[in-house]
Amino acid sequence: MSLAASQEGFRVVSLDISKNTLNKLRDIFKIKGVCIPLIVASLTDLPFREEVFDSVISCDVIEHVPDTRRVLAEFRRVLRTSGRLCLTVPNGLTYGTIYDIILLRLLSNSFIDLYYKKRDQFMIDTGRHHVHEFTAKSLRTLLENSDLRIVRFENLAFLATYMNTIRGLIRSRVFDQLITTAIYADMSNASRVPLAFGSEWIIVSEKSRPCADRRNNALTCINKSLERSLTI
DSSP states (O other): OHHHHHHTTOOOOEEESOHHHHHHHHHHHHHHTOOOOEEEOOTTSOSSOSSOEEEEEEESOGGGOSOHHHHHHHHHHHEEEEEEEEEEEEOTTTHIIIIIIIIIIISHHHHHHHHHSSOOHHHHHHSOSOSOOOOHHHHHHHHHHTTEEEEEEEEEESSHHHHHHHHHHSOOHHHHHHHHHHHHHHHHHGGGSOGGGOSEEEEEEEEOOOHHHHHHHHHHHHHHHHHHHHHO
16 A cells, blocks of 8 residues: 555655564565655554644554554544545454454464464464454444544445455465456445445545534634624
């Protein structure tokens, strides 16, 4: 995502809590000839001043973080007024159940060995990959309570998320090409499927004005209306 945005001419900053992940990204960016600042930090304590970004993009992250409200508050803090937050989040009632509960809880060790090719002690200890399983309703409520106005909420994928997991299990160049084509086709038509059946959502929300500003604007409008009425 960072690479694509940078290549489109946007000024980008990439952040992750894992130094190893950022080192891998640094190698990729170097090969592509792209220079993007990479910062190791937690989403609950972003190392940026207030209202510095026009947009924040977070892909498949908030379901892994215990204090989601704190994360959204930090996203809102660093966004400029009317700035956009773009989230991708798995549907907790469909893909979340299959991946997180069945594969990682019931088939934990076997699946982790096969899919990740190594033991992830956190997953083995907890039996979970997601801290939260969101429904469309709970996600809407969470964003609205964080003073983020939803402007787009639709399926990003219907079956593609499952296909991507299968691709990780069956490592074959020919199969990879076939599954990639199927994934693109699925994501192109996912918005036609009811939200309840999607495997992953994309949600775009906007940082609204602070409550005090909205009240002041409302009072100003009322005063102007009264002035016009009195003038008449």
